[in-house]
Amino acid sequence: MFIIEIQKHKTMQAEPSFFEKLNEKIKNSVMLRMLGIAFLILILLIPSEMVMSILRERKYRQDDVIREVSDIWGRSQTLGGPVITIPYNTIYTDKEGKIIKTKHLFHLLPEELYYSSDIFPETRHRGIFDVMVYKSDNIISGSFPKLDSSLIGNGNIEILWNKASINFGLSDLRGIQEEVYINWNNKKIPFNPGVSNENVFKSGIHIPILFNPGKNNDFSINLALNGSQQIDFLPLGKTTTIDLKSSWSSPKFVGAFIPDSYEIKDGFTAHYKQLHLNRNFPQYWSDSNHNIYDSAMGVELITPNDNYNKAIRSAKYAEMFIAFTFLVFFFFEVKNKKRIHPIQYILVGLALIINYTLLVSISEHISFNWAYIISAVATIALIGWYVHVILVKKQLTWLLIAILTMLYGFIFVILQLEDWALLAGSIGLFIVLTGVMYFSRKIDWYNLNSK
Numbered sequence: 001m002f003i004i005e006i007q008k009h010k011t012m013q014a015e016p017s018f019f020e021k022l023n024e025k026i027k028n029s030v031m032l033r034m035l036g037i038a039f040l041i042l043i044l045l046i047p048s049e050m051v052m053s054i055l056r057e058r059k060y061r062q063d064d065v066i067r068e069v070s071d072i073w074g075r076s077q078t079l080g081g082p083v084i085t086i087p088y089n090t091i092y093t094d095k096e097g098k099i100i101k102t103k104h105l106f107h108l109l110p111e112e113l114y115y116s117s118d119i120f121p122e123t124r125h126r127g128i129f130d131v132m133v134y135k136s137d138n139i140i141s142g143s144f145p146k147l148d149s150s151l152i153g154n155g156n157i158e159i160l161w162n163k164a165s166i167n168f169g170l171s172d173l174r175g176i177q178e179e180v181y182i183n184w185n186n187k188k189i190p191f192n193p194g195v196s197n198e199n200v201f202k203s204g205i206h207i208p209i210l211f212n213p214g215k216n217n218d219f220s221i222n223l224a225l226n227g228s229q230q231i232d233f234l235p236l237g238k239t240t241t242i243d244l245k246s247s248w249s250s251p252k253f254v255g256a257f258i259p260d261s262y263e264i265k266d267g268f269t270a271h272y273k274q275l276h277l278n279r280n281f282p283q284y285w286s287d288s289n290h291n292i293y294d295s296a297m298g299v300e301l302i303t304p305n306d307n308y309n310k311a312i313r314s315a316k317y318a319e320m321f322i323a324f325t326f327l328v329f330f331f332f333e334v335k336n337k338k339r340i341h342p343i344q345y346i347l348v349g350l351a352l353i354i355n356y357t358l359l360v361s362i363s364e365h366i367s368f369n370w371a372y373i374i375s376a377v378a379t380i381a382l383i384g385w386y387v388h389v390i391l392v393k394k395q396l397t398w399l400l401i402a403i404l405t406m407l408y409g410f411i412f413v414i415l416q417l418e419d420w421a422l423l424a425g426s427i428g429l430f431i432v433l434t435g436v437m438y439f440s441r442k443i444d445w446y447n448l449n450s451k
Contacts, residue, residue, distance in 0.1 A: 033333075037326050040342055041319070044349040048318045051356050055315055058360060059308040062129050066228070069124050069131040074175025074226035077136075078296055079115065080234030081168040082182070082219060083200050084108040084144060084211060089158040106152045107200055108284045109276075111216075113142040113237025119246035121301050128364045132301055133228045134246075135177070140168075141220040142237055147213035151284060164211035168221065169201035169234065175226040180205060183220045199289055230254065232298030235274040238283055242272035248301045255297030272297060307368045310415050311360040314372070317411055318356065320429075322349045325383075327436065328403055332396055344390060348383055355379040372415075376408040 070076070086108065089101040116139040124131045152159055166182065173193060180191045191205040211217070232255055233242050244259075247267040253259055257278070262270040274297075276283055281290035325348060329340050355375050363371035380401055388397040410428050414421050 034330070036342060037330060037345065040345050040349065041322055041326060044322055044346065044353065045319065047350060047353050048315075048322075051318070051353055052312070052315055054357060055308065055312050055360055058364075059312065062306075062308055065126045065129040066131050069126055069133065070228035072174075073124065073133045073228060075172045075228055076230035076232070076300075077175055077225055077227035078171040078232040078234065078293065078298075079138065079140070079169065079223070079225075080201060080236055080292065080296075081204070082110070082140070082166045082221070083169075083236060084164060084166055084209075085196060085200070086152065086164045086211060087160045088152055089160070090153065091156045091158060101158070104153075104286050105197055105199055106284065106286050108144060108147060110142040110219075110237045111145040111239075113140070113235070113240045115140055115233050115240075115242045117231065117233075117242075117244050119231065119244065119248065119299075119301070121246060121248040130303075131228070132303055133226065134231070134248075134301060136225045136227065136231060138223040138225055139220065140223065141218075143219070144217040146216060147211075149213060153286070161211055161213070163208070165196040165206050165208050166219075167195045167197070167201055167204055167206045169195075169204040170225075171203055172227070173203065173205070176205075177224040177226055180221065180223055182207060184209060185217055185219075199287060200292065229302075230298060230300040232296040233272075234292055234296050235272075235276075235279055236292065238276045240272070240274045242270075242274075242297070244268070244270040244299055246299075246301070250302050252300040252302045253298075254300050256295045257297040268299075270299065307363040307371075308360065310368050310372075311356065311363060314359065314411055314415060315356045318353055321352050321407060324407065324432065325349075325352060325400075325404070328400060331440070332391065332400075338391055340390060344386075348386065351379055351382050351386075369412075372408075372412055376405075376412075380404045380408065 084107070086106045088104055088106060090104060091099060091101050093099055118137045120135045120137075122133050122135065124133050149159060166184075168180075168182075168191065170176070181188050182191065189207050189209070191207050193205055195201050195204045196206045196208075233240075235242075235257070245267070249264060249267055251262075251264065251268045251270070253262070253270065257272060257274055259270040259272050262268060274295075279292075279295040281292055281295075326345060329345065329348070332338065333340055355378075358378065359371055359375040362374055383404065384397055384401045387400050388394065391397065414425050414428070417424055
């Protein structure tokens with residue numbers, strides 16, 4: 001009887017629990033293990049998004065620094081003009097015989113307007129951040145036509161020729177580096193700060209002039225101007241010509257019009273020619289405002305693929321890195337009958353994610369390319385060592401290192417490309433999928449559990 005009780009006790013001890021059965025079933029079920037791996041990838045999206053938020057925060061900080069430096073140096077500039085403003089009064093008599101004068105402003109745009117701008121880019125440093133600014137030498141010249149007073153108005157009007165003024169539009173006066181003069185009919189006159197009215201420009205400089213409507217009036221202005229990142233020009237002439245030149249080799253032409261011709265080689269040159277028919281405001285008007293800034297055109301001095309943009313682009317491939325690495329691990333399990341614990345999967349995934357914080361922190365102090373190489377080598381070495389400890393097989397370790405090296409090299413090439421990045425990325429992913437399908441072609445997935 002005692003022997004029977006002992007045998008029953010042993011039988012009860014040998015009976016596995018529900019969780020032990022479930023664990024054994026998960027170990028032996030290929031489908032459940034694949035679902036488990038997919039679940040781990042979803043879990044790792046949380047730290048991956050946290051890393052992306054860090055990268056975006058650094059990018060926002062860089063933008064704040066750019067704004068701070070621009071406020072001191074000079075913001076992006078928009079040049080326009082000059083425009084002649086002539087005040088006049090309309091006179092009428094009311095029912096009581098009282099004479100009433102109503103003041104108006106007549107605005108006349110140039111017949112010919114020519115901008116010539118030589119832009120000298122510079123890099124300013126604020127802490128670990130670089131800010132693109134520029135100095136520019138600008139020549140603005142042209143002519144105003146003879147003015148028929150009937151264009152101002154008919155009827156009983158009083159034109160105040162002696163109170164006419166010239167306004168020149170400038171978006172940020174802090175960028176002015178030297179006194180600004182206008183050569184008006186061979187007479188040099190200094191500008192005053194501010195505009196005489198806000199019908200045309202909200203910000204700029206002006207001078208009072210004695211306007212002679214019976215002759216053509218020629219002008220020229222030399223303007224030394226600081227700004228940040230972008231410079232625009234307003235096509236206020238009946239015919240407007242713009243010539244730009246700079247040593248910056250990554251221009252982005254922006255605005256309502258693109259250059260008629262340009263060349264980018266050790267810098268860039270660009271040429272515009274616009275007619276008054278191309279824009280949506282007239283050559284002269286009274287009082288009413290027109291949105292002349294919608295017709296602005298110019299150039300932005302961009303920094304292509306700066307460090308933070310590159311790091312963010314690189315981090316967008318984090319899920320692909322994790323998924324492909326886990327897939328390689330799963331193939332190792334299938335081929336070598338060596339189980340890898342979910343915790344080990346997670347640790348490898350975290351190493352892949354931390355690579356991006358390592359990348360952006362190093363790139364803030366050295367060039368991005370070297371930072372990418374250092375962070376990639378460190379991550380590959382860490383994962384290679386860990387996998388060697390787990391699998392204890394040099395052949396599989398070196399195979400994984402080779403795969404990760406190819407992946408990081410592939411992403412590095414994509415980051416150097418701009419126009420061809422999507423095509424190269426699509427071809428690369430297609431090749432990766434082809435390789436996975438090729439190496440898994442002989443696996444009998446239905447009989448894998450029984451084996």
